Amino acid sequence: MSKQGQLVLENYIGGKFVPCSKHIDSYDPSIGEVYCRVPDSGAEEVEAAVKAAKEAFPGWSEKSPAERAKVLNKLADLMEARLEEFAQAESKDQGKTMAAARTLDIPRAVYNFRYFASSVLYHTTECSQMDHMGCVSYTVRCPVGVGFPPGVVNIVFGTGPHAGDALVAHPDVPLISFTGSTATARAITERSAPYCKKLSLELGGKNPAIVFADADLEQCISTTVRSSFANQGEICLCTSRIFVERSIYPQFLARFVEVARQWKTGVPSDPCNSNGALVSKEHLEKVRGYVALARAEGAQVHCGEGVDALNLPPRNAGGYFMLPTVITGVTDTSRVMQEEIFGPVTCVTAFDQEEEVIARANAVRYGLSATVWSRDVGRVHRVSRRLQAGLVWTNCWLIRDLNLPFGGMKCSGVGREGGKDSYHFFTEVKTITVKH
Numbered sequence: 001m002s003k004q005g006q007l008v009l010e011n012y013i014g015g016k017f018v019p020c021s022k023h024i025d026s027y028d029p030s031i032g033e034v035y036c037r038v039p040d041s042g043a044e045e046v047e048a049a050v051k052a053a054k055e056a057f058p059g060w061s062e063k064s065p066a067e068r069a070k071v072l073n074k075l076a077d078l079m080e081a082r083l084e085e086f087a088q089a090e091s092k093d094q095g096k097t098m099a100a101a102r103t104l105d106i107p108r109a110v111y112n113f114r115y116f117a118s119s120v121l122y123h124t125t126e127c128s129q130m131d132h133m134g135c136v137s138y139t140v141r142c143p144v145g146v147g148f149p150p151g152v153v154n155i156v157f158g159t160g161p162h163a164g165d166a167l168v169a170h171p172d173v174p175l176i177s178f179t180g181s182t183a184t185a186r187a188i189t190e191r192s193a194p195y196c197k198k199l200s201l202e203l204g205g206k207n208p209a210i211v212f213a214d215a216d217l218e219q220c221i222s223t224t225v226r227s228s229f230a231n232q233g234e235i236c237l238c239t240s241r242i243f244v245e246r247s248i249y250p251q252f253l254a255r256f257v258e259v260a261r262q263w264k265t266g267v268p269s270d271p272c273n274s275n276g277a278l279v280s281k282e283h284l285e286k287v288r289g290y291v292a293l294a295r296a297e298g299a300q301v302h303c304g305e306g307v308d309a310l311n312l313p314p315r316n317a318g319g320y321f322m323l324p325t326v327i328t329g330v331t332d333t334s335r336v337m338q339e340e341i342f343g344p345v346t347c348v349t350a351f352d353q354e355e356e357v358i359a360r361a362n363a364v365r366y367g368l369s370a371t372v373w374s375r376d377v378g379r380v381h382r383v384s385r386r387l388q389a390g391l392v393w394t395n396c397w398l399i400r401d402l403n404l405p406f407g408g409m410k411c412s413g414v415g416r417e418g419g420k421d422s423y424h425f426f427t428e429v430k431t432i433t434v435k436h
Contacts, residue, residue: 006034006035006036006037007035007036007037008023008036008037009036009037009038009039009157010039011039011041011045011049011154011155011156011157012153012154012155013045013048013049013052013151013154013155013156014048014049014052014055014056014150014151014154015052015149015150015151016150018045018048019039020039020040020041020045020157022039022040023037023038023039023040024037024038024039024040024157024158024159025037026038026093027280027281028092028093028095029094029095029276029277029278029279029280029319029320030092030095030267030268030276030277030316030319030320030321031315031316031318031319032281032318032319032320033318035092038157039156039157039158040157040158040159040162041156041157041158041162041163042158042162042163042166043162043166045156045158045163046156046163046166046167046170047166047170049154049156050167050170050172050173052150052151052154053151053152053154054172055151056149056150056151056152057143059149060143060147060148060149060152061142061143065120065121065123066121068117068120068147069117069118069120069121070117071147071148072113072114072116072117072120072147072148073113073114073117075113075148076110076111076113076114076117079106079109079110079113080110083102083106083107083110084102086101086106086109087101087102087105087106088101090105090106091268091269091276092268094234094279095232095268095276095277095278095279095319095320096231096232096234096268096275096276097268097269097270097271097273097274097275097276098268098269098271099271099273100230100231100276111402112402115402115419116422119402119403119419119423120423123141123420123423125138125139125140125141126138126139127139130433133435134435134436135433135434135435135436136433136434136436137431137432137433137434138431138432139429139430139431139432140429140430140432141423141424141427141428141429141430142427142428142429142430143426143427144174144175144198144426144427144428160184160187164188165191168188168191168192168197169191169192169195171195173197174197174198175197175198175199175200175425175426176188176192176197176198176199176200177200177417177425178199178200178201178202179202179203179236180203181203181204181340182203182204182340182365182366182411182412185201185203185413185414188201189201198425199414199415200407200414200415200416200417200425201413201414201415202236202406202407202408202413202417203236203366203368203408203411203412203413204236204340204342204366204368204411204412205236205237205238205240205340205366205367205368205369205408205412206240206241206337206338206339206340206364206365206366206368207237207238207239207240207241207366207368207369207370207371207389208239208241208242208243208360208361208370208371208387209224209227209239209241209242209243209370209371209372209373210243210351210357210361210370210371210372210373210383211224211242211243211244211245211248211252211373212245212372212373212374212376212379213245213247213248214374214375214376215248215373215374215375215395216373216375216395217248217251217252217255219395220252220373220395221252221255221256221259222259223396223397224239224242224256224371224373224397225256225259225260225263225324226397227239227371227397227398228240228242228260228324228344228346229260229263229274229275229324229344229346230274230275230398231275232265232275232276232277232278232322232343232344233287233324233341233342233343233344233345233346234278234279234342234343236342236368237368237369237391237397237398238342239346239371239397240340240341240345240346240347241337241346241347241349241361241364242256242346242347242348242349243349243350243351243357243360243361244348244349244350244351245350245351245352246350246351246352249348249350252348253302253326253328253348256326256348257302257303257326260303260304260324260326261303261308261324263275263324265310265321265322265323265324265344266311266312266316266321267312267313267316275321275324275344276321277316277319277320277321278320278321278322278343279320280320281320283320283342283343284320284321284322284343286343287322287341287342287343287344287345288305288322290335290336290339290341290343290345291304291305291306291325291327291345293334293335293336294327294329294330294334294336294347297330297331297334297336298329299327299328299329299330299334299336299347300327300328300329301325301326301327302326302327302328303323303324303325303326304322304323304324304325304326304344304345305322305323305325305345307325308323310322310323322343322344323344324344325344325345325346326346326347326348327345327346327347327348328347328348328349330347330349332349332360332363337364338364338365340366354379354382354383358383358386358387361387362386362387362388365410365411366408366410366411366412367388367389367390367408367409367410367411367412368389368390368391368408368409368412368413369389369390369391369392369393369408370384370387370389370391370392370393371392371393371394371396371397372384372387372392372393372394372395373394373395374394374395380394380395388409388410389408389409389412390405390406390407390408390409390412390413390416391406391408401418402418402419403418403419403420404418404419405417405418405420405421406418406421407421
């Protein structure tokens with residue numbers, strides 16, 4: 001709904017839009033101004049949503065896989081038909097370019113629904129005969145969550161301390177799937193522990209790229225610029241530490257900085273821009289703080305923040321923009337090399353030996369993803385096996401297959417997502433034994 005020309009969102013509970021008495025201002029990152037107000041929900045709204053889900057669960061869970069697949073495909077069709085509207089909304093809310101929302105985010109969401117609509121039709125269960133006991137045992141998968149008629153999907157807006165806390169601590173919410181920071185995941189784990197909830201946590205990353213001297217440098221540099229700065233660096237899988245074999249380090253650095261400067265930042269609606277704005281003013285200040293810390297520790301900033309001028313139209317002067325920033329001279333123990341920055345900042349450093357770089361790449365508390373660049377097939381396999389990361393790309397980045405597991409090691413997460421893993425997480429396995 002719209003109030004005095006400003007968009008005011010409502011919660012969606014039990015198949016109806018439900019107004020809220022309190023709201024939070026939501027800013028358009030590209031101009032730094034409020035563009036809508038979202039509900040500031042709490043325990044009351046969460047309780048209503050959980051009640052609606054419980055009431056909808058029996059009917060939805062009894063539907064056949066084919067019936068549920070039909071609903072998922074219908075949703076995908078509706079999203080695809082209104083792709084441009086979704087892309088505009090996503091760009092305005094998050095600050096990313098329209099091109100990224102239009103060609104990546106929304107099409108990928110559509111694909112996800114179609115993939116799971118298809119995969120749900122082909123899962124198999126287990127069966128075991130116990131002839132000596134005259135028994136046969138088999139497994140069934142019982143749904144834990146619910147899906148689309150009234151009450152199956154409920155959307156409750158709010159902050160973590162209010163709506164989030166009420167949700168994760170609710171005794172009737174059996175599982176939690178969360179994507180966000182490691183600190184928030186710790187709070188979720190603590191609040192949900194008394195209820196023994198199932199958790200799937202996709203958390204932060206401090207992802208390394210390892211570039212050996214025999215790498216295809218042109219392909220490596222163009223891809224690593226993208227993996228470092230795509231979506232303003234606000235992708236958990238973005239590269240933030242680049243280890244380059246010393247013999248090619250000067251050549252790599254010079255070319256990498258040159259290509260990074262060509263990565264255009266500006267108004268999200270301009271198709272010529274590769275990056276838009278960061279998600280919030282607070283986050284922009286946090287990312288800038290890491291660059292300031294690097295400088296204070298004696299590091300060199302080669303391009304981007306504080307080095308190059310960012311030219312914006314007057315209307316966007318208050319937006320949360322930041323140029324791709326490349327830093328060298330940072331020690332491995334610096335917070336800049338240890339903590340997730342989640343912005344358009346990457347550090348480049350040299351290494352000498354394979355053993356050395358594996359140890360350095362693993363010397364952080366995160367373990368989400370990594371990339372390895374080399375023409376040596378044996379080395380690629382050897383290094384990939386030893387890297388402490390849930391995903392390792394070699395000579396590429398961000399190629400995903402929904403059939404395969406997605407998730408991180410160490411403080412980068414708990415559990416995995418993807419075809420079989422998602423199926424297992426959102427169902428409970430039950431063994432049934434029949435005496436005959």
